[in-house]
Amino acid sequence: MKNLFLIFLLLTIANPMAAQQAKLLWADEFDQDGLPNPKNWSYDVGDHGWGNNELQYYTKAALKNARVENGRLIIEAHKEESFSKGYSSARIVTKEKASWQYGYIEVKAKLPQGVGTWPAIWMLPEQNNFGGWPKSGEIDIMEHVGYDPGVIHGTVHTEAFNHTKGTQKGAQRKVDSFDTDFHTYAIDWKAEQIDFFIDGERYFTFKNTGGDYREWPFGHPFHLILNIAVGGNWGGQKGVDEKIWPQRMEVDYVRVYDKMPE
Numbered sequence: 001m002k003n004l005f006l007i008f009l010l011l012t013i014a015n016p017m018a019a020q021q022a023k024l025l026w027a028d029e030f031d032q033d034g035l036p037n038p039k040n041w042s043y044d045v046g047d048h049g050w051g052n053n054e055l056q057y058y059t060k061a062a063l064k065n066a067r068v069e070n071g072r073l074i075i076e077a078h079k080e081e082s083f084s085k086g087y088s089s090a091r092i093v094t095k096e097k098a099s100w101q102y103g104y105i106e107v108k109a110k111l112p113q114g115v116g117t118w119p120a121i122w123m124l125p126e127q128n129n130f131g132g133w134p135k136s137g138e139i140d141i142m143e144h145v146g147y148d149p150g151v152i153h154g155t156v157h158t159e160a161f162n163h164t165k166g167t168q169k170g171a172q173r174k175v176d177s178f179d180t181d182f183h184t185y186a187i188d189w190k191a192e193q194i195d196f197f198i199d200g201e202r203y204f205t206f207k208n209t210g211g212d213y214r215e216w217p218f219g220h221p222f223h224l225i226l227n228i229a230v231g232g233n234w235g236g237q238k239g240v241d242e243k244i245w246p247q248r249m250e251v252d253y254v255r256v257y258d259k260m261p262e
Contacts, residue, residue: 022261026098028254030073035061036092037068044091044225047084051133054118054232055240056089066090072250077117077228079245087245091227099126099221104260105141106186106197108252112228113179114244117146118235121185123222130213134162137217139194140170142185147238150176152185154196156206159214171196171204182252188260194218226251 028040043066047057056077059065065088067074077089107121121142128136138157145151155170162168175183175198188195196204209215228249231240 022104022257022259024255024257025100025103026256028073030068030071030251030253033069034067035063036066036073040094040097041092042095042097044093044227049232050229052229052232052234053236054229055085055236056087056228056230057083057085058091058227059088062088062090064088066092072252073226074248074250075119075226075228076246076248077112077230079242087230089228089230091225093223093225095124095126095223097223098256099223100189100256101219101221102189102191102258104186104188104257105224106184106253106255106257107141107226108182108184109142110180110182110250111144111178112247112249113146113149114241114247115147115238116231116236116240116244117144117247118229118232119144119249120225120227120229122225124225125217126221126223129220130159130217133157134164135159135213135217136220137222139187139189139218139222141187141196144178145235145237146241147235150174150178152178152198154185154187154204156194156218158217160211161215169206173198173203182250189218191219224254224256226254 043060045058045060065076075090080088111119123139125136130136134157140155143153151172152175153172155168183199186197193205193207195202229235
């Protein structure tokens with residue numbers, strides 16, 4: 001036993017970080033009913049298509065579209081004729097309230113289902129230091145399009161690697177119970193690479209190529225976004241099923257650590 005302790009002590013002296021546990025930097029456990037905590041979240045608002053010809057109007061502070069109940073965040077999309085494109089939803093963001101450069105970001109969520117749904121857990125830069133999209137980067141921790149049920153996408157977008165050029169970098173994993181069970185969607189973001197996880201299993205790594213911002217614009221703070229889009233260039237490729245609404249994404253928690261917990 002003494003020998004094991006001495007080995008641990010020597011390893012700790014040689015590598016002090018080995019003894020340090022992951023530190024929780026920020027979290028929302030959604031433990032108070034009502035609107036999402038305004039200290040943590042604000043809203044993107046409008047129906048201009050959001051660069052993807054989406055159909056929903058993102059509302060602000062509307063309980064129908066974004067609320068906390070029974071310990072969970074509910075983001076809910078509705079079919080509503082009162083909106084010009086026929087749908088309402090919510091897109092909540094931590095912009096100007098919380099952002100991070102590197103760390104382990106994990107969200108435990110249950111997703112909507114049905115053709116036309118397009119939920120996402122993703123990140124955009126706090127400041128467009130290298131210019132507008134995609135120059136300053138985008139990290140898609142989780143995307144799911146309802147016409148392809150259970151296929152979860154993890155993707156990054158940069159000026160060199162993005163879907164408009166067909167060069168985006170990402171991977172997919174099948175999760176059959178995406179809409180009935182909660183799963184954790186996460187990234188471990190370091191200076192040298194971004195690892196993508198579902199339920200603690202890594203399925204994709206995007207490495208820092210050592211090039212300039214065109215390939216790696218991920219050396220500055222990003223904020224978190226949670227939303228459900230309706231239709232759009234990708235989510236609406238097979239149309240929108242008008243009979244499935246409302247549809248919701250339920251989020252049990254959001255947690256941000258300085259590194260991946262052991």
